[in-house]
Amino acid sequence: MMRAILPLAALALMTSASALAAKTDRNAVPAATPDGPAIDCVQISAIRDTRVHGDKVIDFHMRGGKVYRNELPYQCSSLGFEERFSYQTSINRLCSVDVITVLRNPPLTQGPSCGLGKFQPVKLARKK
Structure with missing residues (x-):
């Protein structure tokens, strides 16, 4: 059971990091x-x-x-x-x-x- 939770937690962390990166890129000054x-x-x-x-x-x-x-x-x-x-x-x-x-x-x-x-x-x- 613990092994299934770790990949899900890693996936959630990567998803929030990519959402933050997308927000940062959108605010980049062209x-x-x-x-x-x-x-x-x-x-x-x-x-x-x-x-x-x-x-x-x-x-x-x-x-x-x-x-x-x-x-x-x-x-x-x-x-x-x-x-x-x-x-x-x-x-x-x-x-x-x-x-x-x-x-x-x-x-x-x-x-x-x-x-x-x-x-x-x-x-x-x-x-x-």
Whole structure:
């Protein structure tokens, strides 16, 4: 009986290690090269989607294909784990002076709030 338990425990440990490795790889920051000067704001209506890379980098994919990388000035705890955030602004732009708030799940609650950096247009490296 003990011999059957050891392989199962080893399998469970390997499964959790590979799940952690997959989460870490997903948060890896893709290689990119700057594609022009950084800007202070982007139009909210032009944001197609966002991709969080760890606790400090968010890529904003815009309609039309342009990508803006925002490197937060400080680590934003749990942003890379949760990979989702909210923001509030009184104008139709998201700017480097704005603050994002990490959304935790379950249940959907607010986490830490963190300041944004400038929006650097980038060309993402092609995946091999």
